[in-house]
Amino acid sequence: MIAAPVGRALVLLLPPASTFPPPPSPPPPLLFSPFNRRRSSASSLLPSSGILRANSKRSVLAPRSRTISAMANDEETLGSLKKQLAKLFEASLRVTVPTETDVEPLVAACTGNFGDYQCNNAMSLWPRIKGKGTEFRGPPAVGQALMKNIPQSEMIEKCSVAGPGFVNVVISKNWIAKSIQKMLTHGIGEWAPRLSIQRAVVDFSSPNIAKEMHVGHLRSTIIGDTLARMLEFSNVEVLRRNHVGDWGTQFGMLIEFLFEKFPNWEHASETAIGDLQAFYKASKQRFDEDPVFKERAQKAVVKLQGGEPKYRKAWTQICDISRSEFAKVYQRLGVTIEEKGESFYNPYIPGVLEKLSNLGLIEESQGARVIFLEGFNIPLIVVKSDGGYNYASTDLAAIWYRLNEEKAEWIIYVTDVGQSQHFEMVFKAAKRAGWLPADNNSYPRANHVGFGLVLGEDGKRFRTRNTEVVRLVDLLDEAKTRSKAALIERGKDKEWTEDELEQTAEAVGYGAVKYADLKNNRLTNYTFNFDQMLNDKGNTAVYLLYAHARICSIIRKSGKDMEELKKTAEISLDHPDERVLGLHLLQFAENVEEACTNLLPNVLCEYLYNLSENFTKFYSNCPVIGKPEEASRLLLCEATAVVMRQCFHLLGIVPVYKI
Incomplete structure (x- = not known):
């Protein structure tokens, strides 16, 4: 028999802030997951790795901020062997060097024959305590003291000191056996990691409405789902977010083309419209070649954004057809996600920009409204010269909403590496606003999870023989x-x-x-x-x-x-x-x-x-x-x-x- 895939619980939509207007009829949550609404790029820019360090500072920006080192202290909540060993060596450090109160245990698994794990604090401690009247005469002596001061524990079979003070530990085989037996009795949840956060947002997949999901979307969907699953297993509440591209000027073009091609458009079904990708291409060609159609499309955008029922209904129909196509992919991949697309955050943008402006962060530049950021030779444009919003304004509104309304402690964006600079700039703007801590090691925090390209055997971007992207x-x-x-x-x-x-x-x-x-x-x-x-x-x-x-x-x-x-x-x-x-x-x-x-x-x-x-x-x-x-x-x-x-x-x- 084959095991059925385990379903994921969906998180219900939270109500919008009372100080902002409600979003334009947000779509129902999807049971399956979509992909990258943002610009795809082959840029070699690499994002930060998101490594969490143990000596993090506590953020004072929000009551829910928690340091990365704020792990559970009692032995019952320690989810890993490495952490339990670190706890023992932490006690040894307090006895061995009581004056060095900020030292974290450096414990790593061994690959040699000296032991299973190794504590490597002696070498880094020696320069700190040398000349302070210490009884030690070098790193090996520090290592010997660390070994001597380890609290008695049934998990350790024996210890030894090697080289410049490395403390090698052999784990008791009887303790290993008991731990495995306990897991078999109580379930694999016994071995779930214990992270220092309670809620995270994972923003992944995010396709564009009316565009085909293709192999380029594969990585964001798969990587994002796996990160969400690992966090969920680690007892973190994960808000799986599908930030689809469902708002913008292209919808005027699509709506007018729908009206033109299907006079009885209200009854036009998915079958009637056919291939949505072909529908998009045909409407784009018409937009580029016919000035009269282009003018109608531009007016249609204004009517859509103004909330005219006819245009909102047509927009909803186009979005629904796309969702049904996305769902076919997510059903196959066994991925669940909740849609909160660009349209959801659009009503929040004016209020968020006002907050940034009141902080003195937004300036006028060549007719646009921008934020100048240290370390970047271009500004972050938040309002275009024509008065329109863009990715930056939407992403800043989303960060504000996720931190303040959804109370997220960690926001993770899964897109290609080409978008690294965009997110670095958005995150830096959020830090300047005080929404995120200035350092990268405190919560709340945001990370961009970049990924490379999927290539064909010719070493080029993976495509079909007729050069089209692969569905x-x-x-x-x-x-x-x-x-x-x-x-x-x-x-x-x-x-x-x-x-x-x-x-x-x-x-x-x-x-x-x-x-x-x-x-x-x-x-x-x-x-x-x-x-x-x-x-x-x-x-x-x-x-x-x-x-x-x-x-x-x-x-x-x-x-x-x-x-x-x-x-x-x-x-x-x-x-x-x-x-x-x-x-x-x-x-x-x-x-x-x-x-x-x-x-x-x-x-x-x-x-x-x-x-x-x-x-x-x-x-x-x-x-x-x-x-x-x-x-x-x-x-x-x-x-x-x-x-x-x-x-x-x-x-x-x-x-x-x-x-």
Whole structure:
């Protein structure tokens, strides 16, 4: 059987501020997710990474501001092994160097043979305490003291000091086993990271109304959904926002073309209008070539913005047709999102600009209203010379709304790297206004999550043979078709029902497309290649899904009741490969936290792939069924499957249970 994708709860629209006019009939929330309404660019500008540091300052700009180091202090709320070790070393630091009160423990996983983790504070501490009457005579002595002053804990088996004071820690295999057993009893939520925020906005996907979603939208939708899932797993309330391009001068053109092509337009259906992309192109051609039509279109914009019912109704119809097309993509990807497009924020712009103007931030320049920002050789234009608004004015209104009405502590924008400078300028303007703290390490905060291009095998932007962009629906359907063909070739159509075959083809095909994107560092371009994506060997979703299915097969063949086994059997990690697998399982939480805080889904992909490799080595060297260690090893198999399934869920991939 195939697991059904887990649905996401939608967040209800909040009422607008009473001091602002209401938005123009905001559309109903979408159950599925859209893409990048902003300008697509191949610029090599890179955004900030969004790394969270432990020595952050507390923001005093708003009562809800919280420092990034304001993590839970009691052991019960510590969600990762690394954090629990850091807690122990924090206590040791307070005893070893009581005068250095601002020192944070520097704990990292080891890759050598000296231990599992390492505390690296000694070298950085020595220059600070040298000459202050200290009893120490160099970093190694500081390291020895740090090791000596670690509070007693059952999690530590032994410690040693190496080189210039590095404190190496070996984690107790019995403690690892108990921790895994506890997770199996209480669920994977036991290992959820504990972040220092309660609510975040993830702005992702955001297509333009009346334009086709294509492969260029793939990255924002997939990356944004994964970031939202990881934050949600970390007990953060996530407002998934689809900032669609549903407002602006192009709608006058579209509405007039609709009136002209369909005199009985109120009854024109999606089928009648046909290909919305072709409809858009035809209206744009008419706009460019016919001055009379252009003048009508410009007047139509004024009527739309003035709220004339006929024009508002036509606008709504065009938007609804687009949404139905977007929904086909989101249904396939299993993505949920709530639409709050440009039209939603438009009524807030005048009030927000007035606030900025009252602060003295907005100046007149060549007929436009702009904000001059230090470090940029161009100003941020917030009102064009013709009096119209633009992306900057809309995005500033959105930031204000998200901070003040939605009470977001972290706002994350997922668009291509070409928009990096735009967001840097918008964020800097928000900082000058006092909406965001001046430093980058306090909350509330905003980050731009940039990503590179999807390339074809020729190294150029991925397109079809006739140079058109690739429709995302067609691409996903082809992935499913190829996946199904591979399953049939393996004879699975003779073993499974048609429903099982369809569901498995979807899970593998769509999962392959997602994982091929997410496993790369998002800042880099990647080449779209179906053969590589659907390969069942190497670092691919197909390989990982098959690995999970094989683990499930091992458990089924044992004939054991796993729920009963969890109550009666105990895990032991006597074989070295059992211990390696157990430790890697326990490092799940810190890897999810790193992927969240640095906004890098590839960290989780790397963890998942290494987990599969560690399991393969364990299973090769540690036979399970029919052996004296069977019960313990079956529990290790179950724990591995549970963690793999949670990784799949965070990546938006549906697991398969037989293959």
